[in-house]
Every structure is written in C-alpha cells, then in structure tokens.
Amino acid sequence: MPKINITDVILRDAHQSLIATRMRTEDMLPICPKLDAIGFWSLECWGGATFDACVRFLKEDPWERLSRLREALPNTRLQMLLRGQNLLGYRHYSDDVVRAFVTRAAANGMDVFRIFDALNDLRNLKTAIEATKAAGKHAQGTICYTVSPAHDTAGFVRMGRELAEMGCDSIAIKDMAGLLTPFATAELVKALKDSVELPLHLHSHATSGLADMCHLKAIENGCDTIDTAISAFAGGTSHPPTESLVAALRGTEYDTGLDLEAIQEVGIYFHQVRKKYHQFESDFTGVDTRVQVNQVPGGMISNLANQLREQNALDRMEAVLAEIPKVRKDLGYPPLVTPTSQIVGTQAVLNVLTEKRYESITNEVKGYLQGRYGQAPAPVDAALQRQAIGNAEAIDCRPADLLEPELARLQGEIGALAEGDEDVLTYAMFPEIGRAFLEQRAAGTLQPEPLEPPPSETAANAPTEFNVAVH
Amino acid sequence: MPKINITDVILRDAHQSLIATRMRTEDMLPICPKLDAIGFWSLECWGGATFDACVRFLKEDPWERLSRLREALPNTRLQMLLRGQNLLGYRHYSDDVVRAFVTRAAANGMDVFRIFDALNDLRNLKTAIEATKAAGKHAQGTICYTVSPAHDTAGFVRMGRELAEMGCDSIAIKDMAGLLTPFATAELVKALKDSVELPLHLHSHATSGLADMCHLKAIENGCDTIDTAISAFAGGTSHPPTESLVAALRGTEYDTGLDLEAIQEVGIYFHQVRKKYHQFESDFTGVDTRVQVNQVPGGMISNLANQLREQNALDRMEAVLAEIPKVRKDLGYPPLVTPTSQIVGTQAVLNVLTEKRYESITNEVKGYLQGRYGQAPAPVDAALQRQAIGNAEAIDCRPADLLEPELARLQGEIGALAEGDEDVLTYAMFPEIGRAFLEQRAAGTLQPEPLEPPPSETAANAPTEFNVAVH
Ligand SMILES: [Co+2]
Ligand SMILES: [Co+2]
Missing domain, CATH: 3.20.20.70 (Aldolase class I)
Structure with a gap:
C-alpha cells in the first residue's frame, strides 16, 4: 500500500x-x-x-x-x-x-x-x-x-x-x-x-x-x-x-x-x-493563472514591475511580457528560475526600453552566450551569439572546469573575520553583505531590520449583524 | 468527448x-x-x-x-x-x-x-x-x-x-x-x-x-x-x-x-x-480543515462564536463543538445547512450554557421533533421527542400539507405597499424587514448601509528591496 x-x-x-x-x-x-x-x-x-x-x-x-x-x-x-x-x-x-x-x-x-x-x-x-x-x-x-x-x-x-x-x-x-x-x-x-x-x-x-x-x-x-x-x-x-x-x-x-x-x-x-x-505581505496573494497563458512566472512579473517602476516605464509592461518569450527563444529556452529568470527578464526590459532589441546586452547574457552557465536546452540564436561575444569562442565544457580552486583565496580575503569554515562560505556566497555581516558581528553591532507593529486587532472585524447561513 | x-x-x-x-x-x-x-x-x-x-x-x-x-x-x-x-x-x-x-x-x-x-x-x-x-x-x-x-x-x-x-x-x-x-x-x-x-x-x-x-x-x-x-x-x-x-x-x-x-x-x-x-472581510480567509475532523461547518462556528461572545461565554466553544454531534444524533442526523445548522447550533449552545442538556428546548427543536420540517434522515431520540412535544402527536405527512393557502392573506396584510406580486412575495419571505423596505420605498427614504472608505493604497506594499527569486 x-x-x-x-x-x-x-x-x-x-x-x-x-x-x-x-x-x-x-x-x-x-x-x-x-x-x-x-x-x-x-x-x-x-x-x-x-x-x-x-x-x-x-x-x-x-x-x-x-x-x-x-x-x-x-x-x-x-x-x-x-x-x-x-x-x-x-x-x-x-x-x-x-x-x-x-x-x-x-x-x-x-x-x-x-x-x-x-x-x-x-x-x-x-x-x-x-x-x-x-x-x-x-x-x-x-x-x-x-x-x-x-x-x-x-x-x-x-x-x-x-x-x-x-x-x-x-x-x-x-x-x-x-x-x-x-x-x-x-x-x-x-x-x-x-x-x-x-x-x-x-x-x-x-x-x-x-x-x-x-x-x-x-x-x-x-x-x-x-x-x-x-x-x-x-x-x-x-x-x-x-x-x-x-x-x-x-x-x-x-x-x-x-x-x-x-x-x-x-x-x-x-x-x-x-x-x-x-x-x-504583498497586495495580491490570490490565485493568478496568467503564467498558464504567457509562461512568465509570477515572481518575475513582480521583479519586472519594480524595474519598470524605477524607470518610470510601468506602461511598457505589456511589451516586456511579449518580449520575454522572444528573448527566451533566442537563449535556447532556458527554464525560468534563479538566475535565468533574472537574466531573461532584465534583457527583455532593456530590449523594450532601448527600443532596439539587443542594442545593449547585459554582461549576464554575454556570459550565458559564452556558455558560462552551462548548456542551453536548445541552440542559442547564432547571430545574437556572434553579436554578443564577437570572436571569442563559446565554451562547451562544464563551466566549473575552467575555475581554479578558490577556497584558500576566499579564506585569505576574509581573514580573521571568519571564525570557521562556515564564515568563509558565508563570505563566499555573498561577498559584500557577507563581509558586512561578519564585520558587524565582530563589532557587536548586528541589528535586525525593524518590524512594524502589528495592525490593531479588529476583534469585531467579521460581520456579526446577522446569522451566517450555511449555503 | x-x-x-x-x-x-x-x-x-x-x-x-x-x-x-x-x-x-x-x-x-x-x-x-x-x-x-x-x-x-x-x-x-x-x-x-x-x-x-x-x-x-x-x-x-x-x-x-x-x-x-x-x-x-x-x-x-x-x-x-x-x-x-x-x-x-x-x-x-x-x-x-x-x-x-x-x-x-x-x-x-x-x-x-x-x-x-x-x-x-x-x-x-x-x-x-x-x-x-x-x-x-x-x-x-x-x-x-x-x-x-x-x-x-x-x-x-x-x-x-x-x-x-x-x-x-x-x-x-x-x-x-x-x-x-x-x-x-x-x-x-x-x-x-x-x-x-x-x-x-x-x-x-x-x-x-x-x-x-x-x-x-x-x-x-x-x-x-x-x-x-x-x-x-x-x-x-x-x-x-x-x-x-x-x-x-x-x-x-x-x-x-x-x-x-x-x-x-x-x-x-x-x-x-x-x-x-x-x-x-473576515479576519480569516484561509483554508480550515477542522470540518474534516469535527464535521461542524465553518459558517456554523462563526455563528456560534458570535452567540457565545454575546453571552460572555466564548470559553465554552470547545464544549459546544463537542455537543453539536450529540444534538445532531438526537435529531436523527440532519445535514447541517440553513436552517438545520442554526437549529442544531442554538440547541447545542443552550445545552452547554444551561449545564443541563435539554433543560431548555428551543421552539425550533420542538417544531423539528414534531415533524414540522419534514422527516429526519434517521429516527430522532424518542425520549427527547416525548420530553419536547409531550402528548402532542408528531406529524408524518409533508409539512406543507397542513398549511392553508396564504397568498391572499399576505396580499391583504401588505396591502397597497405592494405594487405587484413580487412585493407580496418579498413581504412573505421577510415579514418585518420586507415590510420596512416597502414602507421606506413608498416614503422615498431607502438608504443603503454606508461603506467605509477604502484603506489607503499602499503602492509600495510589496517588498521591493531585493530581487524576488523564482524558486
Ligand atoms: Co454554497
Ligand atoms: Co519553490
């Protein structure tokens, strides 16, 4: 059973x-x-x-x-x-x-x-x-x-x-x-x-x-x-x-x-x-089936909205949503998950805001087209790849095969701020905020972000005027 | 297909x-x-x-x-x-x-x-x-x-x-x-x-x-x-x-x-x-599986909470929830839906608050035990029935077979306030508030309950400090 x-x-x-x-x-x-x-x-x-x-x-x-x-x-x-x-x-x-x-x-x-x-x-x-x-x-x-x-x-x-x-x-x-x-x-x-x-x-x-x-x-x-x-x-x-x-x-x-x-x-x-x-809490916590229509994950849409808002360009959202599947196709259909969701999303925003596709190409997309994230599920757009990486050759090995060991270097960089290997790894994961955290810890100044007080309990929030029917 | x-x-x-x-x-x-x-x-x-x-x-x-x-x-x-x-x-x-x-x-x-x-x-x-x-x-x-x-x-x-x-x-x-x-x-x-x-x-x-x-x-x-x-x-x-x-x-x-x-x-x-x-909106709009354990519908629980709160007896909720299945059994296991949910719930509250079961019996339960709502799914508790209706005989016909036609009477009662049969039926459904509605309509004083202004739009309610990952 x-x-x-x-x-x-x-x-x-x-x-x-x-x-x-x-x-x-x-x-x-x-x-x-x-x-x-x-x-x-x-x-x-x-x-x-x-x-x-x-x-x-x-x-x-x-x-x-x-x-x-x-x-x-x-x-x-x-x-x-x-x-x-x-x-x-x-x-x-x-x-x-x-x-x-x-x-x-x-x-x-x-x-x-x-x-x-x-x-x-x-x-x-x-x-x-x-x-x-x-x-x-x-x-x-x-x-x-x-x-x-x-x-x-x-x-x-x-x-x-x-x-x-x-x-x-x-x-x-x-x-x-x-x-x-x-x-x-x-x-x-x-x-x-x-x-x-x-x-x-x-x-x-x-x-x-x-x-x-x-x-x-x-x-x-x-x-x-x-x-x-x-x-x-x-x-x-x-x-x-x-x-x-x-x-x-x-x-x-x-x-x-x-x-x-x-x-x-x-x-x-x-x-x-x-x-x-x-x-x-976000304003909207209900069901959202839009991903079933446009295949763009909900988390990506919130991110894009933030990016567009910063550029005063929220009105371009529809264009960005239409651009995303195109960028995704150009990149050989990566699943949209961290970090590919950000890579595709940011390039789609650029393509829309510059009003010329790939006039500006992010470093992440360049790295992606060089094979530095690994192999795309399908061939990438060859012309785009040439445009992005020029005469450089794309790698086809496992990306990490090109990386030298780096633990010792990281240990050296963070030095005495690390009380153990775990701290070195914290620094490795998040160089800036990891270092800041370790520094504050050493200085005894760690301070969690403040929380807003809870909203007043509205005890009688639920309607009580008449009987709730079971229907 | x-x-x-x-x-x-x-x-x-x-x-x-x-x-x-x-x-x-x-x-x-x-x-x-x-x-x-x-x-x-x-x-x-x-x-x-x-x-x-x-x-x-x-x-x-x-x-x-x-x-x-x-x-x-x-x-x-x-x-x-x-x-x-x-x-x-x-x-x-x-x-x-x-x-x-x-x-x-x-x-x-x-x-x-x-x-x-x-x-x-x-x-x-x-x-x-x-x-x-x-x-x-x-x-x-x-x-x-x-x-x-x-x-x-x-x-x-x-x-x-x-x-x-x-x-x-x-x-x-x-x-x-x-x-x-x-x-x-x-x-x-x-x-x-x-x-x-x-x-x-x-x-x-x-x-x-x-x-x-x-x-x-x-x-x-x-x-x-x-x-x-x-x-x-x-x-x-x-x-x-x-x-x-x-x-x-x-x-x-x-x-x-x-x-x-x-x-x-x-x-x-x-x-x-x-x-x-x-x-x-009620305070709680999420999922609540308690009905799968205690078979008491959620709408009934809110009602009971209101009734108990009015009696300063919210602490008896557990006892009431335990009493409900017993009352329901005594009444021959009616499905709990309007009006049986109210009939069972109110009697259960009484049974708990009086600290002696059925010391007080509501008119609705009496009517129920007389057969005035129809036939219960299973036999009702015979002793309770005797206690509730005394020597009166329970009916076993269709309850409405005992009712005389009443439309003409209702028409007479509401009189000129009714501009058509629909108004008579409104009055028939809700004699008090229906009449009040028709009177206010005649007087031109209908006034919908006020609505509270919407809460201020917190545009930046959603967290925007760092990228939302797709995970
Ligand atoms: Co329903
Ligand atoms: Co997940």
Whole structure:
C-alpha cells in the first residue's frame, strides 16, 4: 500500500513565497517540538533566499539557524535547496568551494540536498551530488519543469535516468512557476516512475491554483512524496496546504498517516506568527493563472514591475511580457528560475526600453552566450551569439572546469573575520553583505531590520449583524 | 468527448461566502457584457441570503436586481438556490406561495432553480419542482451532502433516482460544508452517474482546501458541470477559482472550451470591486480543515462564536463543538445547512450554557421533533421527542400539507405597499424587514448601509528591496 510522504516547506519556501523570506529563527523554534512529532518525511528549511535574508535583513547567522533547527528537530530530516554549482549564490563556484559547502552543511545537520541547475545542465549538479554522497547524505536530483519547444516528457525522463546514474537517492520535479497542470503531471510522473527506479518528489507552486490537483494526479501515478506548506503560509505563490492534502488522502490507499489535528495546531501557531510580518505581505496573494497563458512566472512579473517602476516605464509592461518569450527563444529556452529568470527578464526590459532589441546586452547574457552557465536546452540564436561575444569562442565544457580552486583565496580575503569554515562560505556566497555581516558581528553591532507593529486587532472585524447561513 | 460545463457563482455564493453577501448590483452590471460572453453554463445570482441582504442592508429591490441581470446577461442561464418549501425564508410556505414565487422568479428571468431541503426530505421539493416545470424552466434536484451513520452512497443514489422520477432536469450535489474528499467524490459521482440518467452538477465549498481536487475527481467520474467562482472571490469558504479549473482542464478531453484570458480580465475587475467591501472581510480567509475532523461547518462556528461572545461565554466553544454531534444524533442526523445548522447550533449552545442538556428546548427543536420540517434522515431520540412535544402527536405527512393557502392573506396584510406580486412575495419571505423596505420605498427614504472608505493604497506594499527569486 503506497503511503504518501510529505515534505513541509513552512520553514523555507512558504515564507520565502509569501513574506519575502523574513521568518526569524525565534518564530520557528517554539513550534519545533510539535513539528518534529508530526512525522514529515522532511522539513525544508534552508536555501539561497533564506541564507540571503538571514545575513542581509535579519542579521542572523544562517549556519547557527541550521544548527539550532537540527537540535530542535531531532527526528525529522532537514532539507535544503541548492543551486548546483551556484550553491546559494549567483555565480559558478569552484569545486573545492562546492565540496566545502556541502560538507559543512551536512556537518551542521542537513540531511537532504535538493540540487538543481537553472539550465537542467546535469554537469552543474555533478560535484554537489558527489559531495552529498561523500558526506553520507541524501542527494535529490532535480528536474526544473518548464514548457517550451525544447522540453518534453521524453527529455525529462532522460534527465531522470541520468540523475539516477549519477547516484541520486531520489528525483524531484520542481515546478517553480506553477506551470504544471494535473494531466501534464500525471503523464510526466507516470513516465518517470516507469523509467526511473527512484523515489519521486513533487514541488509545485500554487500560483495558478493547480498545485493540489497536480499533487493528487502525481500521487495516483506513483509519486512518493509531495511538498506542501502548513496552511497559514499556503496558497498563492506558496504551496498547497498540508492539512488539505492530508485530509484529502486520509482513509485511502494513499493515506499519509499524519495526525490532522496535530497539524491544525501547528497551523494555528503559524497563523499568529504571520501577523508579525504583515509589512512583507504583498497586495495580491490570490490565485493568478496568467503564467498558464504567457509562461512568465509570477515572481518575475513582480521583479519586472519594480524595474519598470524605477524607470518610470510601468506602461511598457505589456511589451516586456511579449518580449520575454522572444528573448527566451533566442537563449535556447532556458527554464525560468534563479538566475535565468533574472537574466531573461532584465534583457527583455532593456530590449523594450532601448527600443532596439539587443542594442545593449547585459554582461549576464554575454556570459550565458559564452556558455558560462552551462548548456542551453536548445541552440542559442547564432547571430545574437556572434553579436554578443564577437570572436571569442563559446565554451562547451562544464563551466566549473575552467575555475581554479578558490577556497584558500576566499579564506585569505576574509581573514580573521571568519571564525570557521562556515564564515568563509558565508563570505563566499555573498561577498559584500557577507563581509558586512561578519564585520558587524565582530563589532557587536548586528541589528535586525525593524518590524512594524502589528495592525490593531479588529476583534469585531467579521460581520456579526446577522446569522451566517450555511449555503 | 465530454465537455465540462461551468456554473460561476460570483454573483451569489462567492460574495455571500466572503463579504457577507454585500455585493451591490451596481458592481455587477458593468462587467455583465464580459461575463455574458464567456459561455458559462449558468451564472448563479440569487438565493436566500442575497435576497435578504438586498432588502436588509443594500435597500435594493431583489426583484429589480434579477430583472436588470436578466437584461444584462441575455446569453447566459441565470440560476438561483431555492430552499424547497422554505423558498428563501426560514419557514414552510403554503403551496400557493411556492407556486407564486417560482412563477414570478421565472417571469423575471430565472432559468435554473436549484432546489434543496435541509433534511433531504424530497416531499419538501415537490411543489417547487412542479412549479419550475410548469413555468418551463430547469429544475435541478439537490442532494445535500453530509457524513453520518444515516448517510451513505446508496442512500444518495436512491435520492438521485427519486429526483429523476420527480421530473428534475439535472441533479446537484451540494457540499455546503466542504466535507467531500476527492475519493469520496469519485465514488459518489460514479455511483450517481451509473444509476441516474441526468446531468450531474457539483457544488463544493473550498473551506477545507479540497474542493478543486473534488471537482477534478468528479469530472473524471462523469460529472457534467462544476460550480466555481472567479478567482477574486474564490478560495476559503467560497469555491475553487474558475480560472484554475479552466486552466486545469485546457487541452484535455474535459476542456471547458472557455477563454482563460477573457476570464482573467473579469477577475481583475472583481479584484478591484472586492476592495470596496473590505469592511466585510473576515479576519480569516484561509483554508480550515477542522470540518474534516469535527464535521461542524465553518459558517456554523462563526455563528456560534458570535452567540457565545454575546453571552460572555466564548470559553465554552470547545464544549459546544463537542455537543453539536450529540444534538445532531438526537435529531436523527440532519445535514447541517440553513436552517438545520442554526437549529442544531442554538440547541447545542443552550445545552452547554444551561449545564443541563435539554433543560431548555428551543421552539425550533420542538417544531423539528414534531415533524414540522419534514422527516429526519434517521429516527430522532424518542425520549427527547416525548420530553419536547409531550402528548402532542408528531406529524408524518409533508409539512406543507397542513398549511392553508396564504397568498391572499399576505396580499391583504401588505396591502397597497405592494405594487405587484413580487412585493407580496418579498413581504412573505421577510415579514418585518420586507415590510420596512416597502414602507421606506413608498416614503422615498431607502438608504443603503454606508461603506467605509477604502484603506489607503499602499503602492509600495510589496517588498521591493531585493530581487524576488523564482524558486
Ligand atoms: Co454554497
Ligand atoms: Co519553490
């Protein structure tokens, strides 16, 4: 009887999606005993944005958060999201840094490494997978799901088989944009389960309001573990509610075996916590199916709106949205996820604002066209590539093969500010804000960003004038 | 190829569920041309609460709303929810009033009458179904879904067959509390489709976050039409988002054929409209799976909280929630829907606050135990019945069989305040507020309740400090 496992993302992706990654460790620890007792397959708790927000805004040491969560959650796997050779940063790191990072994360308590590459170039996952296995931890190979003429089920299945050959312990489908539909999920999951002998995990954002239906179809087709979020931080750009999926499967052959009432208690806790972070709520947290029409992820649209607003050019949004698929095509249809979403989005804005496509080309696009991010899913536009990189030759090796070891250099640069390897890695991930953090720590001046006081409790907010009918 | 139809509930249940039924006609009419062009199977736009709110708070004539919607929506079926022999009120009306009401509703533009009875006593649907057919309109027989020892799939199927024999044009499953789970839905829908040769509609509230999954399983098992709400008023105690279901089914054998982009435009309109009614938003609009554990509908819990607050007894909530299933059992397991939800809930509060069960018995429970609401799904508690009604004999006929015709009397009572039969029926539904409305109309003093000004637009509400990653 297939028991379905749950990875709860409340400590990472849920608050990243809904309150700009601002949840503090102090709001996680009190509920950890209850969270730990639920029996989740894992708790996702670390990733690029949580690391960034800790150092940049919360003035928390992200490594310390990890250790404290490890201590508070002795019975549950801790899981992180790792951008392959980019780790938690925005560039390719040398292999020695990748190995050091994975080793230290494992030593501080990480159990499951969900490893992805924005281009689905598996060479960019290789060192991280090897290091995870060397540390005796769970390596989860990730397929970034997207829709394009260069992507199909057969290609994703090929990728799944290659990830298995690389030694992964499980496979994740990562639908960062909420592009999956229930029946597309059914087909993809079935094909993967038919071809790859590994447990399959599904991560799908609820942006379009489809993710719970996708989960359901995935489960019916053999998916082993689904990602959900405790309801207080579920829905919208986050994930389907844990409680709903547990309730949906209860008493069926797919029962999660989890105690719904215990999860509801955790939900009430986080419902209160969320109020503390009201200043980070976005105006719109409902369902947005536009990505199903234009394939542009919701997070990208917010970013573009900000960029355009700064240029007093919000009225060009429609043009930018129309330009994005063209730039994406020129670049060989990369999945749109960090950092490719930024690379494509920024170039699309430039193409529109300069009123001449590629009159100005960003350094990131130049690097991309040189092959410095890896291999694009489909051939890039040859003329654009010539224009961008001139006579320089594009590389076709694994980008990190060209990088010298750099750990020693980084150690030297940060010097005595680093009290251990973890600090060196913090500096490596975020050179400027990492250094500033370490300096402030040394000076004893770390100061978290202030929080606005909670809005006054309007006790009688709910209408009470007449009986609510059940209808 | 089974094309799936959509009934959109934006004009009735969606705003009833989320903003206390307060949407005004002036906010419906501007979008009607676009709504009308979508191609919904029907638009639900009328029911007990909308009628009540029009007369009580908005000081709109509900009949005029109907006529204006009819005019503005020439190409789409208009649908209403009718409480069987209760019509839109809280008591049994005589057959002549039922016939007059259905006739006038049909004449003013109603096409589809979804007719239910809180006890699923089909005798209470009989006159309304006959009147609907006599008016040449669509009679939809409704099964109120609930979970109890007295309810099972076989019983619901029997009900479906009887509704077909009574001349219904279609069957609706009405899951007012969000009790359905996906696999329970699959079983029920399959059984009904196997036994009843009528189109099947599903109405399930998203309270527990399960309704879209229920819809999906219903569709896979032969359900023809699902109820959804334009996303701006979807989710929570409302319904799954129309856009999400349309996107989920696009390109599959269940394609709705509707234009997703056109629906998105309508969604943007209603997103703006919702802000106008911010004062009626409840504090909590997320997912609440508690009904899956305690079977008490969310709307009932809000009501109970209000009742207890007035008595300074909010701390007895847990006791009341524990008492409700007991009262429900004593009453033969009625589905909890208007008016049985109020009858059971109020008695449960009394049982707890008096600290002796049934020391005080409400008139409604007495009437219920006399059989004045119809036949309970299971035998009621005999001792309680004796205690409540003494030596009086319980009736076992159709309750309305004991009612004399009353239309002429009502006409006489309201006299010249009624400019037509519609006004008499308004008075019949709501004797006090209906009369007050007609008096104010005559005096030219109708004044809608005031709306609070919208909260200041916090343009920079969304976090803009750093790039939003797509994760
Ligand atoms: Co309803
Ligand atoms: Co994610």
